[in-house]
Amino acid sequence: MLRFIMHAFGKLLKIGALWSVVALAHGQATDPAANAAPATTAPVFALPPPPESHWRIGAAFGYGQRTNPLIQSEDIPVLVDLDIAWFGKRWFFDNGDIGLTLFDRAQSTTSLVARLNSDRVFFGKTNTEYVNFAYAGSGEVSALVDPDTGAQATEPVEVVPPDRDYAIELGVESLIDGDWGSATLRAFHDVSGTHGGYELSAFYSWRWITGRFALAPSVGVSYKSAALNDYYWGVQADEANLALPEYHPSDGFNFEGGVQANYYLNRNLRIALSVNYERLADDVAASPLADEDYVMAYFSGLAWTF
Amino acid sequence: MPGSSRWLMGCLLAVCVPAAGADLPAARLMVKPLLCVTERESDHCSLTFDIRWKSTIAAEYCLNDSALDAPLRCWGRALSGSHSLKREVKEAFVYWLGTPGGVQRAAEVKIEVLRLDSADRRRDRRMRHVWDVL
Secondary structure, eight states: OHHHHHHHHHHHHHHHHHHHHHHHHHHHTSOGGGGSOOOOSSOOOOOOOOOOOSEEEEEEEEEEEEOOOBTTBOOEEEEEEEEEEEEOSSEEEETTEEEEEEEEOSSEEEEEEEEEOSGGGGGSSBOOEEESEEEEETTEEEEOBOTTTOSBOOSOEEEOOOOOOOOEEEEEEEEEEETTEEEEEEEEEEOSSSSOOEEEEEEEEOOEEETTEEEEEEEEEEEEOHHHHHHHHOBOGGGOOSSSOOBOOOOEEEEEEEEEEEEESSSSEEEEEEEEEEEOOHHHHTSTTBSOSEEEEEEEEEEEEO | OOHHHHHHHHHHHSOOOOOOSTTSOOEEEEEEOOEEEEOTTTOOEEEEEEEEEEEEEEEEEEEEETTOSSOSEEEEEEEEEEEEEEEEESSOEEEEEEOTTOOOOSEEEEEEEEESSOSSGGGGOOOOOTTOOO
């Protein structure tokens, strides 16, 4: 176990070193004049802004939901969205993520981040059911066939969605922005020995502001290794039965897109609307554990930032 | 709408601070817009301000911008006035109404600036937790 953690950590350090070289090159290639304030004839008072608090505390109240692609499970309601974060010069805590900033350049910030895997949340609220069909993946079902006789089984079979653990993942994250928008690059590896896999992801977003209204579309892609997908979305031999056949997904790409819209009532209060759609990798969607091939999340409400 | 209701409505729309001094007649000041929403790349807002004031006693009033030494405009023995101007906003400032050459404020309205992206880009991290949908 310790050897595995050291091995994973070594890989991450290599990724981090490569990442930092890219970030450094990107920062050096930046023209400082590109960020200069535009020349104006009207009075513009460039007093330095007041220092930001280390803390960011916020709460949103409204209604939203994240669909759950897992069979025999419930969608996840979102009525309150809390935001608790602390940012120091190097260290930061951001809603459960803990980070150590390695490089902070003009156009990019690179950090070492520890986080919990997000796939586990789908396994929190599940129901045991007796079914007279077999799960075939992507929400499809097939006849329940007794392998010994080849005949259709008549007795319902108990299906218990398997338990999955949270994985602690360690990785490197680069935040890059410019006139073109902002991008996030991430590489994470399991260091808790839970799934032993890794995830690479890239997201891009841009923001459009008019008056008090801001619209921010985003797109992203994430690659998840076979080990990660198999741990969460595979059906292991000791979990399989007539209704839930053994299954081992391979690696694959998830794609997502979303949009956030905010109307700012004042500095602290805004009306918020958020929609996000994620298409699961084909092999994950084809798992007998997957009832849907997507995750849809939305929320609308009032958000307050202290 | 009765005058008191209009006054209350005005205060909901703008931050009003009437009657700052004993020798200064009470006045109310209404300004639109009150908020500049911007981000690091654009850095400032170009806003056209619609400024109106009313007083219960006719007096000489001057409209001031806290970022400027000289008044923007003065009125002689008036009960009300209006002014419109375009201004670039980078920092919060105050429009205030006072007497010519005076420092006492009959009313003031603060124009605030909200920057959507921080100088610390870690604050704009994309979250991925199930409960985080914003």
